Amino acid sequence: MxxxxxxxxxxxxxxxxxxxxxxxxxxxxxxxxxxxxxxxxxxxxxxxxxxxxxxxxxxxxxxxxxxxxxxxxxxxxxxxxxxxxxxxxxxxxxQHAYIPEDLIRVPGPAFLMILENIQDPGNLGTIIRAGEGAGITGVLMNSTTADIYNPKVIRSTMGSVFRVPFAYTDDLTASILQLKKKGIKLYAAHLDGRNNYEKEDYTVDTGFLIGNEANGLTEDTAGLADAYIKIPMMGSVESLNAAVAASVLMFETARQRRG
CATH class of the missing domain: 3.30.1330.30 (Ribosomal protein L30/S12)
Structure with a gap:
């Protein structure tokens, strides 16, 4: 003892x-x-x-x-x-080692969450947990996103970390361009979004770009999206928490794919 x-x-x-x-x-x-x-x-x-x-x-x-x-x-x-x-x-x-290619080697259309500079362990864990529930095929993160093996992240995933493929990249731009070459359509939730999020088609190979809690996506990363989408707000609310916004988009994708 x-x-x-x-x-x-x-x-x-x-x-x-x-x-x-x-x-x-x-x-x-x-x-x-x-x-x-x-x-x-x-x-x-x-x-x-x-x-x-x-x-x-x-x-x-x-x-x-x-x-x-x-x-x-x-x-x-x-x-x-x-x-x-x-x-x-x-x-x-x-630790289980994945590479970015593992996230799209799946039956059926790819469904990715691409995270840039997410800092809060609770947000990261929530995205992974909600992502499993929505059926994502993987999570791609840049190297300055919170450590997925932080105990707070592990706890907030409630076990999903053992089932959802994930990978870090030292060059997010290059990794995103590779995804685009493979035909994955990328969306960024943005105030300049042309369509409300539910108006797009997510039944094809799809990825969502989610940015830092305080600052959102960098201009360079947002500029790589194929389309900007917006989550309409009522009242005086301008934007949602990163994990909440990600969940809204993930479960809309899950709804469309069930249909």
Whole structure:
């Protein structure tokens, strides 16, 4: 049993929680909590940590039957945890490597979310989770978008991160141009949009460009869109949160494709 927060394994977990560099170098990330643990593909689990209290509850203990795990005192688990009310289980998970081409190697028409400089972990996680619900085929992000392996992102995806393909690109412009060459029609939600978003046809290969929460898309990236679309607003609201706007567009696409 691990009884000290100075233990090397505890320090490793805390480092992975706090530092993207540590996650990148190790190829591991932290997934904490009962719900997310149940979603992890078993072949991606590197190691498991549980608290003493966790093992006292039989309905929880069965989740790790036949698996190797480290037991920590409740106090040490509390120190190590990234949540206010730890549920007593945490795993180190192997990162899954995708490349941009994986996002369009799918049966049926492609359906992509292309993110530029999304900074809020909650927004990124919400886009991935809502995207799974809407049937997206992948998420492409520029390198300055939030780290998808940030624990806050992982939690907010509610497990979708294990099922939705995603990739980062160091050159978003070049990656977008490659998508256009493959016949994917790209839309940017923009105040200068010609049509309301529901007037376009998303049943073909489609991608949506979503920009930074405060500043939107850069001019260069917006300029690569095949069309600007707008989400009409009532009252004094000018625009929506990035994750909300993305969800509106994703579920309109899902509606059209069901039809």
């Amino acid at each position: 691990i009884t000290s927060s100075a233990n090397g394994k505890v320090k490793q977990v805390m480092n992975l929680i706090k530092k993207a560099k540590a996650r990148n170098e190790s190829g591991l990330f932290v997934a904490e909590g009962l719900r997310i643990f149940k979603e992890i593909p078993r072949d991606q689990i590197d190691s498991i940590f549980v608290s003493e209290s966790f093992l006292k509850e039989e309905e929880r203990k069965h989740l790790i039957d036949g698996m190797k795990y480290e037991v920590l005192t409740d106090e040490v688990f509390q120190v190590m945890s990234d949540t206010k009310t730890p549920q007593g289980i945490l795993a180190l998970v192997k």
